[in-house]
Amino acid sequence: MPTRSLLPTATVLVTASLLLAGCAGSTDPAAETAGSSGPVDGGGLAFAIANDPISLNPSGTGSGNDTLYVTRQLVDSLLYQNPDTLELEPWLATGYEANGDATAFTFTLRDDVTFSDGSPFTAEDVKGTFDDIVAAGASSQAVSSFVGYDETVVVDEHTVEVRFTTPNAAFPNATASVGLGIVGAATREVPYDERGDGSALVGTGPFTLEDYTKDVETVLTARDDYTWAPDALGNAGAAHLDSVTFRVVPEASVRTGGLESGEFDVIGGVQPNDVSIVEGAGLPLVSRANPGVTFGLSFNLAHPVVADIAVREAVASAVDAETVRDTSLNDLFAVATSALATNTPSFADQSAYFSYDPEHAEELLEDAGWEEGSDGIREKDGERLSLDLVWITNFGPNQTSLELIQQQLKEVGIEVELSGSTVPDFVARQDAGDFDIAWGNSSRADGDILRTSFSAATTRFAVDDPELEDLLQAQLAAADAATRDDLLAQAQERIASQYYQVPVHELTSILGTQDAVHGLSLGADSRLDSLVAVWKDAE
Structure with a gap:
């Protein structure tokens, strides 16, 4: 737009x-x-x-x-x-x-x-x-x-x-x-x-x-x-x-x-x-349609397993976002292609990073040392590839979407424990860093919402990326709209290429x-x- x-x-x-x-x-x-x-x-x-x-x-x-x-x-x-x-x-x-x-x-x-x-x-x-x-x-x-x-x-x-x-x-x-x-x-x-x-x-x-x-x-x-x-x-x-x-x-x-x-x-x-x-x-x-950060999977980089970009990219490759949308929602909801929704000022399409490819996911995990266990869940150095995913129960399709994502990830050897809760409990878990993945979105008609979500000063995801931080702070300093759009486009690509968030669907x-x-x-x-x-x- x-x-x-x-x-x-x-x-x-x-x-x-x-x-x-x-x-x-x-x-x-x-x-x-x-x-x-x-x-x-x-x-x-x-x-x-x-x-x-x-x-x-x-x-x-x-x-x-x-x-x-x-x-x-x-x-x-x-x-x-x-x-x-x-x-x-x-x-x-x-x-x-x-x-x-x-x-x-x-x-x-x-x-x-x-x-x-x-x-x-x-x-x-x-x-x-x-x-x-x-x-x-x-x-x-x-x-x-x-x-x-x-x-x-x-x-x-x-x-x-x-x-x-x-x-x-x-x-x-x-x-x-x-x-x-x-x-x-x-x-x-x-x-x-x-x-x-x-x-x-x-x-x-x-x-x-x-x-x-x-x-x-x-x-x-x-x-x-x-x-x-x-x-x-x-x-x-x-x-x-x-x-x-x-x-x-x-x-x-x-x-x-x-x-x-x-x-x-x-x-x-x-x-x-x-x-x-x-x-x-x-x-x-x-x-x-809601502008702002799309519904997706955001990773707590303070936890070593998901701090590995190979694991994050594997999650992205294992998630079939279109199937999730078609199963849980309807055509009023768009499949997400970036951390920002399409009707947010400064949106830039990042779909090139998010193709459904479970074979690629398995290759990434194998190369990272995660070997398939007896029950199909991968293990490395005696540790099971089991991730705790927190989410809010205030939107009915969340559970259906996440149960489907849970199954998709299990097919490549990633176990996901779903922890649904109320808004206050969800926020408390995030503040305490007591999660591996958070499922959610945030609505605002300004691309600066990327800063509030992913800047080192405000994020709940322990993102500490100087390149991304420079982009997020530079867009905040850019009075010219075209310059700001370009910087936010670069920020979206950085978030996508590092798989800090896996976008799944936009909210309506x-x-x-x-x-x-x-x-x-x-x-x-x-x-x-x-x-x-x-x-x-x-x-």
Whole structure:
């Protein structure tokens, strides 16, 4: 796909009018479905999700997509990334100015925004939020966006400058994420690790938290004074809905059944094998391929067995990704050909490194000294070629995919033990280095996600590769889009040639809805967008 510049190549003021010019042909979800009578105000939305939000602290750790579905409604971001154009557009900021070497970004802010507690939104809140994330360190999932952070300076009440000691060209894009959503002073006064239940959350979003019952539901109530949604969403005023209730329904079949019966207005995480059921019931689907790091196998290089590139390449040659996709998923999901998904800016195809060739896998293992044992599993110096693979149980096809991969690897003499768990347990295993292979993905519409996944400073995979590190840091310093694309293409090739990750399939986010629901959309990261423009037909 065409790549787009998300950062000025020189010191240029990006005003609201200039930013918005990029979305002239973009989709207006509300306008498409409103019909002649226009949207209906009122009513509540029952939204079934698979997992408890875990933490309602927008920048906290241990959260997954379902968490971000909820927190996106409570906090706004400085900029909005249009999912149709991938351009950055105004939100809390009317525009930004970048200096020539991408070490300073000056944001001009709206002067008509308030937090849910009535306090005005100012430059102090931007500084406070960013300083808060950096101070939280590893407790924040958003801290990786602040590499080289120096300080945030309040220029005046509605102007703020974010300064870095080293170039950070990806920062403007990062400000569009939920993790960098702005929180009020009342939130920041509460210790960071005590904000998980959301009771301290004060945001500028179109909804506020009414009630959170762990593992049961999260209830949000609309603000009546909200008037600053991104233009691309099609409703700059208060939300049409009165309330949204996110209900935790772990079983995919129960979510699908609840949609068919009318118990739920929207369900998240529609499984591939349920797509035909939803379509057969005549109910609409909303889907979007996820940008970012593809679903694949990433290796813990701190463990000697998989630190051997021959073993990693053998795994890559033994995995038949197309069969995995066809068996576990459907045509809405693409076979992956790189660490980045095809709709990620700076994607570069690396399929030449990932041909299914089990005979080559066996040759690699033989040459590396792994000889076939009595039960078919290879051994070397008395050690069995047995690998521990960790994965998250929040996406149904994961188990089917991994059981098939397990069988494919067994055919070449590699034993795999599958260890499925919840998101917090998965993260804890990774943090402890207690795994050989991790199965997962990460969604973000910026190639810089390779840095957060594979840089020595942030990786959970013990990658220590100076050549790759130079590329990842250089792309962060490149203000020119074409230069950045080239560097990220080189980084993808380095990751592929060293088999740090074996890409298997891309993710597609799928929601199911009732016919009566209108204006529902997925954002640039393919997670649930703001619900400010969503409405339901009058009953």
